[in-house]
Amino acid sequence: MAKVIAIANQKGGVGKTTTSINLAAGLGRYGQKVLLIDLDPQGNSTTGIGADKSKIERCMFDVLVNDIALSEIIQKNVCQNVDLAPATLSLASADLHLLEQSKDKHNILLDKLKGILNNYHYIIIDCPPSLGLLNRNALSASNTVIIPIQAEYYALEGLTQLLTSIRFVQQRSNKNLTIEGILLTMFDTRTKLSYEVMQEAQKYFKEKVYKTYIPRNIKISEAPSNGDDIFSYAENSSGAIAYMELVKEVLLNNGAEQGINN
Numbered sequence: 001m002a003k004v005i006a007i008a009n010q011k012g013g014v015g016k017t018t019t020s021i022n023l024a025a026g027l028g029r030y031g032q033k034v035l036l037i038d039l040d041p042q043g044n045s046t047t048g049i050g051a052d053k054s055k056i057e058r059c060m061f062d063v064l065v066n067d068i069a070l071s072e073i074i075q076k077n078v079c080q081n082v083d084l085a086p087a088t089l090s091l092a093s094a095d096l097h098l099l100e101q102s103k104d105k106h107n108i109l110l111d112k113l114k115g116i117l118n119n120y121h122y123i124i125i126d127c128p129p130s131l132g133l134l135n136r137n138a139l140s141a142s143n144t145v146i147i148p149i150q151a152e153y154y155a156l157e158g159l160t161q162l163l164t165s166i167r168f169v170q171q172r173s174n175k176n177l178t179i180e181g182i183l184l185t186m187f188d189t190r191t192k193l194s195y196e197v198m199q200e201a202q203k204y205f206k207e208k209v210y211k212t213y214i215p216r217n218i219k220i221s222e223a224p225s226n227g228d229d230i231f232s233y234a235e236n237s238s239g240a241i242a243y244m245e246l247v248k249e250v251l252l253n254n255g256a257e258q259g260i261n262n
Contacts (some may be wrong), residue, residue: 032081036078044224212245
């Protein structure tokens with residue numbers, strides 16, 4: 001049965017979508033069957049992994065609002081061992097529709113996932129930069145949450161709101177939800193500030209902070225515009241090396257030791 005991981009932070013520009021794409025692609029390269037769910041109305045995971053939005057007839061909006069089966073929108077093998085549940089701009093109105101139409105607003109995605117959990121090892125959900133019903137659905141459907149934070153001033157600002165939202169979901173609909181890890185992104189090894197942010201994160205989140213951090217790297221920024229994950233675009237770059245180290249940490253944390261060092 002799939003491990004469901006939400007990549008969440010209501011703050012924009014922290015590397016959430018980049019992490020979603022590259023974690024999914026990296027897990028796929030380790031032979032894991034992965035579903036990447038784009039739950040962000042901007043649809044950046046959809047285009048960043050190479051899907052053509054102009055050819056998408058149905059997306060996550062139809063799954064959540066129009067009661068379409070998740071299996072009907074999935075695009076197969078967008079990269080090695082990775083399937084995609086795409087998003088388009090129509091998803092922007094999903095919160096409003098869910099608020100008006102649904103009695104069980106927080107568990108729709110959970111119900112939709114039940115039919116496909118046995119098809120994958122991991123399901124990665126790219127959450128929107130907000131704390132609305134889309135985000136609540138993602139958290140209700142997930143086993144764990146990865147929280148990317150930018151290694152800059154005010155990095156931890158706003159996390160209180162996200163942690164409050166996680167506690168709300170734990171109390172209301174998903175008591176087993178836990179934090180998978182805190183990921184430092186856009187880390188600049190030349191600055192004292194990045195290390196100070198790391199120390200601050202470790203102070204609050206202890207061992208939940210990943211040993212791996214994601215450096216500032218132009219190749220990471222270029223890859224999505226080419227419709228590629230970082231491994232396909234520049235596999236020898238510092239960004240690719242860092243994301244593969246993250247993949248190894250995730251696999252080891254989930255008990256998948258065999259083959260990690262190959």
